[in-house]
Amino acid sequence: MSDKLEKIVSLCKRRGFIFPGSEIYGGLRGTWDYGPLGAELKHNLKQSWWDSVVKSNENIFGIQAAILMNPKVWQSSGHTETFNDPLIECKVCHERVRSDQNEEKKHHEEWHKKRNENIDWTEPKKFNLLVEAKLGVVESEKSSVYLRGEITQGVHVNFKNIIDSMHPKIPFGIAQIGKAFRNEITPGNFTYRSREFEQMELQWYIKPDQQEWKRWFGYWKELRMKWYLSLGMDKDRIHFRKQDSEELAHYAREAWDIEYETPFGWRECEGIHDRSDWDLSRHSKFSGQDLSYFDPETKERFIPWVIETSGGVDRALLFFLLDAYCEEEDRVVLKLHPKLAPYKAAVFPLLKNKPELVSKAKEIYDSLRKEFSVVWDDRGNIGKRYYSQDEIGTPVCITVDFQTLEDGTVTIRDRDSMEQKRIIISDINGLLN
Numbered sequence: 241m242s243d244k245l246e247k248i249v250s251l252c253k254r255r256g257f258i259f260p261g262s263e264i265y266g267g268l269r270g271t272w273d274y275g276p277l278g279a280e281l282k283h284n285l286k287q288s289w290w291d292s293v294v295k296s297n298e299n300i301f302g303i304q305a306a307i308l309m310n311p312k313v314w315q316s317s318g319h320t321e322t323f324n325d326p327l328i329e330c331k332v333c334h335e336r337v338r339s340d341q342n343e344e345k346k347h348h349e350e351w352h353k354k355r356n357e358n359i360d361w362t363e364p365k366k367f368n369l370l371v372e373a374k375l376g377v378v379e380s381e382k383s384s385v386y387l388r389g390e391i392t393q394g395v396h397v398n399f400k401n402i403i404d405s406m407h408p409k410i411p412f413g414i415a416q417i418g419k420a421f422r423n424e425i426t427p428g429n430f431t432y433r434s435r436e437f438e439q440m441e442l443q444w445y446i447k448p449d450q451q452e453w454k455r456w457f458g459y460w461k462e463l464r465m466k467w468y469l470s471l472g473m474d475k476d477r478i479h480f481r482k483q484d485s486e487e488l489a490h491y492a493r494e495a496w497d498i499e500y501e502t503p504f505g506w507r508e509c510e511g512i513h514d515r516s517d518w519d520l521s522r523h524s525k526f527s528g529q530d531l532s533y534f535d536p537e538t539k540e541r542f543i544p545w546v547i548e549t550s551g552g553v554d555r556a557l558l559f560f561l562l563d564a565y566c567e568e569e570d571r572v573v574l575k576l577h578p579k580l581a582p583y584k585a586a587v588f589p590l591l592k593n594k595p596e597l598v599s600k601a602k603e604i605y606d607s608l609r610k611e612f613s614v615v616w617d618d619r620g621n622i623g624k625r626y627y628s629q630d631e632i633g634t635p636v637c638i639t640v641d642f643q644t645l646e647d648g649t650v651t652i653r654d655r656d657s658m659e660q661k662r663i664i665i666s667d668i669n670g671l672l673n
């Protein structure tokens with residue numbers, strides 16, 4: 241693991257962002273638990289996505305579909321047949337890796353080489369990534385279901401419900417955030433490749449027309465990139481990459497990845513996919529239901545094409561952490577965008593043994609808590625408290641001191657510039673908004 245990633249992993253554990261899943265039992269590979277700060281950060285990230293995709297665009301409907309679905313869904317969508325990764329096995333120690341992941345292969349080969357062992361790999365085999373579960377109350381009659389391998393299908397199977405209940409005019413979108421599960425062969429690089437993770441997706445339905453496609457594919461590509469930049473991601477560390485034809489998923493005609501430059505190379509954060517009419521046509525055929533759209537203006541009936549934006553919540557969160565992490569002369573600071581930061585402000589009494597300072601600071605803290613996520617800190621001296629808040633990305637520290645009691649002002653200390661200024665208490669809300 242790279243040095244910077246190791247530091248992030250350690251900070252996340254130490255400060256309550258992310259813990260290894262089921263840690264007291266030795267963990268479960270590819271699963272992670274978000275602690276109090278991680279949960280806040282994740283919530284802020286998802287809220288920002290929802291605001292940018294669902295709230296800021298007309299004609300987009302947010303839903304929450306079930307994770308467990310009728311298994312026929314996954315046959316129709318092509319996942320039982322083609323949602324595969326190529327798996328190879330080391331003939332010496334039987335370790336299994338993905339044959340298309342050269343780093344993993346090289347790492348394994350070097351490990352054997354150090355022990356003077358020459359290794360050979362088996363031929364690649366198709367390995368299906370869907371995670372199976374058993375459902376039912378009678379042991380012998382339990383049926384196999386899949387934990388959803390992408391959140392997408394929950395949207396497409398509700399296409400007709402949205403048409404019938406919301407009567408949208410094309411083009412329109414259905415958006416969702418939720419968990420997906422994949423039996424990844426080699427989970428790794430912290431949360432980057434997990435077996436349980438969250439996705440945030442938009443399925444944008446358009447007329448089956450090349451001009452419409454061109455317009456909307458470009459629109460969504462640009463809007464999604466803007467979202468990462470608006471949250472402060474370094475523009476030199478994020479780019480688009482068009483997928484080669486052999487990389488394309490079974491449902492995609494064209495795909496562009498938004499990639500971030502991590503310490504382990506450029507890695508995918510989100511995909512903008514042309515899914516054509518693949519999903520609706522297949523579900524129409526397999527379910528026997530009419531999933532076409534009737535355009536009241538042109539009196540045409542057709543199966544819409546779909547443009548998908550599919551981002552990983554956990555990956556975006558990890559990439560924002562990597563991007564925000566700075567080591568300065570005498571401090572570590574997470575320069576997270578204030579919209580993402582777990583706490584918007586920390587409130588301190590200058591001295592914790594002065595009841596008049598503590599009660600004034602508590603009053604400010606309690607009032608801010610009604611509107612913002614804020615934290616109380618009275619441990620150690622002010623310098624240590626600043627250091628501690630910098631490390632978790634709190635943009636503003638508010639100190640109540642003796643002058644506060646005289647003139648109703650507090651000291652505001654800015655995380656990034658470290659500058660301090662005095663403002664009156666009634667101006668704090670405006671500063672945090």
Ligand code: GAP
Pocket residue numbers: 389390391392422424431432433434435436437438439441508509510511548550551552553554555556
């Ligand atoms: N519905 C399309 C779809 O699922 P994908 O490229 O397989 O497309 C979309 O996944 C996003 O989900 C990826 O860009 C990534 O951010 C996230 N993702 C996929 N597999 C993941 C994994 N094993 N761990 C964490 N995030 C993952």
